Amino acid sequence: MFDKKEIEVLLPPEVAYDEFARYRALLHAAGFQPGQADFVHLKRRSIDARGRQPLVRLRADVWLTPPPRDIFGPWFHYPDVSQARRSVLIVGAGPAGLFAALRAIELGIKPIVVERGKDVRTRRRDLAALNKEHIVHPDSNYCFGEGGAGTYSDGKLYTRSTKRGDIQRILRILVQHGATPEILVDAHPHIGTNKLPLVVAALRDSVRQAGGEVRFDTRVTDLLLEQQHLRGVVTASGEAIEADGVILATGHSARDIYELLHRRGVLIEAKPFALGVRVEHPQALIDQAQYRRADRGQLPAASYSLVHQTQWKGKQRGVFSFCMCPGGFIVPAATAPGEVVVNGMSPSRRDSRFANSGIVAAIELEDMDLAQHGPLAGLRLQQEIEQRACAIAGNTQLAPAQRLGDFLKNKISPELLETSYQPGLVPVRMDDVLGAGLAERLRQGFRDFGKKIPGYATNAAQIVGVESRTSAPVRIPRDRDTLQHPKIKGLFPCGEGAGYAGGIVSAAMDGERCAEAMATLAIS
Template identity: 65%
Template sequence: MKKILQLQLDPSEAYDEVQFKKAALQKAGIRPSEDEVFVRQNRRSIDARGRKVRVNVEAEIFLKESPDSRLQIDIDYPHVGNAERIIIVGAGPAGMFAALRAIELGVKPIIIERGKDVRARRRDLAAINKEHIVNPDSNYCFGEGGAGTYSDGKLYTRSKKRGDIRRILEILVRHGATEEILVDAHPHIGTNKLPVVVTKLRETILVSGGEIHFETRVEDFVIDQSEIKGVITQHGDRILGEGVILATGHSARDIFELLHTKKVLIEPKPFALGVRIEHSQNLIDRIQYHCEVDRGPYLPASSYSLVHQTHFKGKQRGVFSFCMCPGGFIVPAATSPGELVVNGMSPSRRDSRFANSGMVVAVELEDLPEFQKFGPLAAMHFQASVEKKAWEMGGKTQVAPAQRMVDFVNKKVSNSLLDTSYQPGLEAVDMSEVLPDFISRRLADAFKAFGQKMRGYYTNEAQLIGVESRTSSPVRIPRDRESLEHPEIKGLYPCGEGAGYAGGIVSAAMDGERCAERLITSHFKRASI
């Protein structure tokens, strides 16, 4: 017999296995002494709206029967070594899941990745942090697994119409992620565990007969009479296939330039730009959990989500938190020398003493009149100009410009800066000299408003670290709504974050699967999937 219960528990009951089982059985009216009883959590979410934090749990109780598996799908990947082939540019979540879906459908994927595998990539990340050396092909954005590999590994998405979220999560579990991602309302894997998962995804692709070419950069496309036939690498190799899925990520500026040079239709896209905000995690916990000292041994590090509408020169723009990393670190995310970019990440335990979040301002194309001369690359050139300014203001290394929050609002250079998780170090500057005026004024307005929403958030015990500029792609590569194919280049399937159609690991993975399905059903004359 199986029972499903909806419970509201204390954190100790929700996060301690012994106490959880006791509470669930008591609610079900089952004596703990009864034999053959198995209890587990199906869904879990924290409710911190009241003065006392509660945890909502959907529980399953199996009485005198074995629990069924949480995993509902079991994919048998065929061997496709001698099958028809497609090309996938980029080994991020969009590219890797496109490859896995292609294998399921009996087609051989050839992944071309400019960066290194996750293990070799670590050395280049260490060089950025310790020696301030940026490898333009191997960094926090480029390499196996994409930008998500060395990030918080957040798996929450609102893109429910784009595909089967549960399917993506289960594939991740089958490749080494914990089953907890199937339970938590806002699941994450953690930067310390994601490389293992990515490695196993790669192994599945290779064992099934797919190919992955690391340290291979696409420098040209083979296009014949408005149909893409393949790509040309920096080594001069021509790699041909039946269609190309372009899943390069949001920072592949050379690919955007190449498309523009070859007169392939692309469009400028609004995005968002701002800074990383760093508080102590204890402060955020005390605000969110209403605790006087600390969150205690059971509750996870707390997060927040903030948004405020600002008005400046007659224009309304949103300021919002982005990619909040509780118990995390700020890292250097530049992809070329001469620029400074920051991002956030968290380990699986989220046990750093710092909390950080992107705090960014929506940027519309009408905000960039001086960059319109760059046509579809206008937003990209604006983005690059701010990153260059941040690099200059930080001292032309990966030391990041920074300022305490209240000092920023009061336009005062901070006399001293706080301890930080950002390893390359900080330089006290006036951040309004780094950021465009329409960005800095909106941020200053929003910080005061956020202090009203979260008492204690607006404080000089927090600091701005800049710049957070890679929130999404500044370019959109258009595609047909149904076929997902480029409207002018047959066989080209723009995909994922870089093309402007996803915003995180799960949404990119789902987009990769969809692009593989559409390409294969269209170009291999197979039945609809």
């Protein structure tokens, strides 16, 4: 019989983030002295900054007897599937693809994962060339390669997709593969771009050690499609790979896959997405605004989440913050020469002097040229703005930028601020990049955000363009119950690229669901 006492307390940051001081405070809150309790299990940690001084809210179990062995959850074991009778082909080694592979192994199915990009270690060389020499490798960049776009990102693990799967299961698998156990506790957990590559490599090793396959530099160029049944794919080398089912988990930037599906007559649909800029502030400015203190002490770098409903020519469109990266960097996320795309990432410590966030406006179907481009209309709009950003900024990976106060006044900035964006910035009128309608919606949003966060709408910040890969502009439809494409047997659209996820955890959960759905259909 186990005996525990559940408690919830508010503590000053200097106590909450000091392991020994926290332990004593939790014991005291439970009514015990050191030595009277057997174990303290921290279950949840979040920051409450609503008062005059920020506090940290903790939930914990104080165990009066030795806790059960599985208090932190089960350890996952992967059987040998090298000789399994069934196989699944997984296109893409991002979180959706890797977690689909691990779940397939648990279900006794051999996964064959094909990834157009390189492994995480080799991929770094191409990222260095992109940042320093402005060379965009179409198959190896911040979007393509082992781990997908999430590998070199902030590694945010917060999701609202609680009905799509077991979030704690995903987090425990990540911890088993090297992520810090703190992600099981924090209300808004993250891993950090410096630690994610090791976790991703460990996930891949688990797949291979269990008899699954992971192939890099393997780009899909055609489908083995017979009478509305997808039996496999053809790669750039001409190899045909067949399996009992195909999980398509290519991510939101695999435009050639959308083109291939459209060309081969596979039903796809245009989908709303969001488009805008990255805004970069001094992190100290955000800390002061959110924590109301100049020195945040042991508190983590402050973040924010903002939304505003705008009006433009009778149309209402949301403007919101996206992928906010406290203590982070802006990075070049183009996937082809001749385009400029930016994204954000943070190291685990979030110790950069800069805070950045996407500020984007909703793009609805009526904003796209569906008559001319059909289901690829959103993709074409993305390309148009990304290519214009590149041309205006000088046809390299220099990014167009404008100080925020100047943008609100619609005037060019005579000089820009220091930035975390390594390739460099070029002062432009962002209206020329975004177009008048989108720029005006963003202005309305920034003005409202300036009312919500003191000092936000300032010339001490600058906007950098363009943030255009917020989500897939195409949806690959699937049956709600079977998760199989409604017209193509054996095709399981999966993750962000198919329009069914919006981050690492939701993509991982969707990958698991697709593996389970494929296994069920294979048995029936």
